[in-house]
Amino acid sequence: MASFPPRVNEKEIDGSYFAWSQGHRTVKLVPWSQCLQNFLLHGTKNVTNSSSLRLPRQNSDGGQKNKPREHIIDCGDIVWSLAFGSSVPEKQSRCVNIEWHRFRFGQDQLLLATGLNNGRIKIWDVYTGKLLLNLVDHTEVVRDLTFAPDGSLILVSASRDKTLRVWDLKDDGNMMKVLRGHQNWVYSCAFSPDSSMLCSVGASKAVFLWNMDKYTMIRKLEGHHHDVVACDFSPDGALLATASYDTRVYIWDPHNGDILMEFGHLFPPPTPIFAGGANDRWVRSVSFSHDGLHVASLADDKMVRFWRIDEDYPVQVAPLSNGLCCAFSTDGSVLAAGTHDGSVYFWATPRQVPSLQHLCRMSIRRVMPTQEVQELPIPSKLLEFLSYRI
Numbered sequence: 001m002a003s004f005p006p007r008v009n010e011k012e013i014d015g016s017y018f019a020w021s022q023g024h025r026t027v028k029l030v031p032w033s034q035c036l037q038n039f040l041l042h043g044t045k046n047v048t049n050s051s052s053l054r055l056p057r058q059n060s061d062g063g064q065k066n067k068p069r070e071h072i073i074d075c076g077d078i079v080w081s082l083a084f085g086s087s088v089p090e091k092q093s094r095c096v097n098i099e100w101h102r103f104r105f106g107q108d109q110l111l112l113a114t115g116l117n118n119g120r121i122k123i124w125d126v127y128t129g130k131l132l133l134n135l136v137d138h139t140e141v142v143r144d145l146t147f148a149p150d151g152s153l154i155l156v157s158a159s160r161d162k163t164l165r166v167w168d169l170k171d172d173g174n175m176m177k178v179l180r181g182h183q184n185w186v187y188s189c190a191f192s193p194d195s196s197m198l199c200s201v202g203a204s205k206a207v208f209l210w211n212m213d214k215y216t217m218i219r220k221l222e223g224h225h226h227d228v229v230a231c232d233f234s235p236d237g238a239l240l241a242t243a244s245y246d247t248r249v250y251i252w253d254p255h256n257g258d259i260l261m262e263f264g265h266l267f268p269p270p271t272p273i274f275a276g277g278a279n280d281r282w283v284r285s286v287s288f289s290h291d292g293l294h295v296a297s298l299a300d301d302k303m304v305r306f307w308r309i310d311e312d313y314p315v316q317v318a319p320l321s322n323g324l325c326c327a328f329s330t331d332g333s334v335l336a337a338g339t340h341d342g343s344v345y346f347w348a349t350p351r352q353v354p355s356l357q358h359l360c361r362m363s364i365r366r367v368m369p370t371q372e373v374q375e376l377p378i379p380s381k382l383l384e385f386l387s388y389r390i
Contacts, residue, residue: 016330017126019112021079022342027114029071029126035346036334071129073114075122081115084126085147085155087170111169113155115142121157123169133173137165144188148212150195158186164200166215177215181208187229192237193366197254199240201228207242209254223250223259225270230285230325235292238365239309239388243286245279246270249297251309253388255370260388263307263314265299285325290332291354292362298323298337306335306350309388316350361386 016032087109110126119138124131140160148154153169154176164179164186184203191198197218198210207221207228226246233240233254240254247270251261266281285298294315295307302321305314322340328349329336335347354362364373364386373386384390 017084017110017112018336019082019084020336020338020342020344021082021114024342025075025077025079027073027075027079027082027112029073029112029129031069032329034070036329069127071126073112073124073129075114075116077120078117079114080117080141080143081113081145081157083113083145083147083155085111085113085153085169087151087153111147111153113145113147115145115157115159117141119159119161121145121155121167123173133169135167135173135175137175138163143186146189146191146198148191148195149193152195154195154212156189156191156198158189158200158202160185162186162202164189164198164210166212179210179215179217181217181220182206187227188231190231190233192233192254193235194237197233197237199231199233199242199254201231201242203227205244207231207252209240219257221252221257223252224248226282229283230287232286232288234288235290236362236365238362238370239288239292241286241288241295243283243297245282247281247283247299249283249286249295249307251295251388253370261309263295263297263305263312265297265301265303265305284323285337287326287328287335289328289349290330291352293352293354293358294332294350296326296328296335296349298326304335304337304347318347320345357385361388 017029018032018035019027019029021027112124112126114122119140119142121135121142122131123133138157138159138161142157142159144158146156155167155169157165162182162184165175166177168174168176182202186200186202189198189200196212198212200208205224205226205228207224209218211218224244224246226244228242228244230243231240240252241249243249247264247266249263250259252258253260265283280300282300283297284300287296293308295309297305298320302319304318304320304323306316307314320337324338324340326335326337333349335349337345370387374383
């Protein structure tokens with residue numbers, strides 16, 4: 001069964017989009033402002049087949065190119081994964097010879113990558129719906145896609161062929177590297193906020209961390225008892241969340257591999273030998289909110305949960321049947337979740353003003369890994385706080 005991922009991107013206030021696939025060949029791209037307006041008017045909303053979200057098509061002339069408008073894209077095969085990407089002009093391609101490039105990506109351009117059932121990856125111009133690149137190298141389903149957050153237009157794909165592939169879209173989609181290490185399907189991948197690290201997760205309890213400057217494996221994280229299907233870094237890069245069929249979400253310190261928190265979806269938690277038996281509690285997705293305080297998880301027990309990173313129990317729950325994936329809006333105010341039947345649901349997320357201490361911690365952790373924090377000549381309690389241990 002294919003997944004139907006919702007994706008929200010907000011490159012500019014007036015240029016943001018929401019994208020989702022209904023498990024077939026088509027992807028719907030709708031201006032996020034329209035989704036948000038509909039959400040504010042009607043509350044929680046199943047937007048599949050919702051005519052109120054259908055915007056009139058506009059001409060693709062130069063004056064309208066960057067105006068948010070709806071597109072329905074036919075990808076030619078079942079869509080399994082989606083990712084938005086945009087470039088930063090001063091960020092150079094990692095390829096030296098750039099004179100022959102067919103495309104000149106600018107700051108006003110927003111791209112959508114789609115991973116397909118046949119192993120292909122298609123790159124689209126969001127504003128015009130035009131196909132730009134067709135990347136062919138995977139031999140199995142492309143389960144996930146992620147762009148480097150630094151604007152370099154480096155794209156990483158995760159596939160059932162047991163590999164991750166690194167593509168440079170500024171170099172006409174040149175495949176730069178194949179990352180090997182997974183012995184089974186790769187389900188998901190995520191960049192750290194500074195683009196220096198990649199997490200990949202998959203079957204057989206696999207969680208890998210990769211150095212994306214050298215394209216080498218940093219470490220394999222041990223702790224899950226079943227397939228790991230989703231991962232996400234916190235906004236400051238100090239934490240990594242992974243979701244598994246073992247009914248748990250773990251929060252790791254990616255810099256040393258320690259498990260800092262555990263969010264259980266079955267009580268009492270299953271013992272390791274029975275961890276795969278509670279298939280009505282499998283966790284399907286996990287996502288960090290932009291405030292670094294909240295995590296959303298989605299499980300087969302027909303519930304969506306909102307957790308605080310300093311609480312053992314969810315602060316809010318919501319019903320959702322047949323859920324597959326979830327993603328926060330850029331400002332963290334809305335959570336979108338996709339289901340097996342191709343529907344998308346929206347929820348208002350818990351609102352809480354982060355403390356000054358937490359904001360300071362995030363500022364420090366954006367530039368200092370755990371090892372450097374632990375060398376600071378400061379009181380032990382402050383070290384524990386900066387290391388997310390209290």
